[in-house]
Amino acid sequence: MNLKRLGISLFIFFAFAKISIAQEELTGPLIEDFGNTISVPNPDLAINLDEDYQVVFDIAKAPDDPTSLNSHFNTAARFLNMHVAAGVDKNRLKPILIVHGSAAFGLLKNEYYKEKFGIDNPNLALLNKLHSLDIPVILCGQTAGTRGISAKKRWEHTILALSAMTALIHYQNLDYALISF
Template sequence: MNYTHNFLLFFILICLSGYSQEKTAGPIIENYGKVWSIENPDFKTDIAADFKVVFDIMNSPESHTEINKSIETAARFLNMHAKGGVPHAQLKVALVVHNKASKDIIENKAYETRYGVSNPNYDLVKDLMEAGVEVILCGQSSKSRNFPKEDLISGVQVSLSAMTALIQLQNQDYRLIKF
């Protein structure tokens, strides 16, 4: 090979190296929430700020064996900001769950009784709560969809309504993210 071929091969390998990077989970939620590492972004993350966010979770996949990607977004939020240099202590996350997503935060036994399989979101929700995420179920959805407190994953809180929880959290300076 001549110099031109070597340079071209080197250039191609350098270009492809940026594309070969894989999304990874962690460091906060190890098994969920894979994100890309972003090197030297132009819009800098304020790593000294507190990030208080509430996710409005109302939709759920039709499949009873599929993880709710909206819930996994909380894991992505935690992991990407930790990878970006924001200390875990500065990340305050809450999920307000209602409507069709109510089923995604029930214990495996209750889920199996209703749908014939284990809750695919169980481990994700437990990992999020262990990382300090508040999971709040709309009391109205609990009643209308027949998900009593005893069927919920341990640690899930019940509120008067999703609207009430969303207002109160926003009054505490949480920022609403709804996908």
């Protein structure tokens, strides 16, 4: 009986050991300090390395805690990092962020974010890294108007659209896949 228990215990140990070795947390390779991912060796749904990954992220919510990075902005970094780590050429990755609702405050310049929330804007470092990779960040003009986010107050690389709806339709008509939060 003890041999049977030992065998089962060893089986369980090695089964879980394989899982923990097989999946590890990764940083980068494209955007360091943001967008950490988990490795997925040999996924059942294979990645097409010859495909363009055009995606528009519909981002409408801010975190409850204004000291926190907007996790939806960070998801764009995860998208980039995980696909490059999986072997997709970075030039085949074409994400676009469309920001509206409470998420729009994450696009405030630091001085205006500090004026509103009393702290530095935790999103700016990531937004600047996305900009350095030519990732467009588009703000809904309707949200900007109703929330008082003038051109003077916005992060300098913000692109203004008539509305989030207009921008979402535009990019979906160009065959961008929609990821909505």
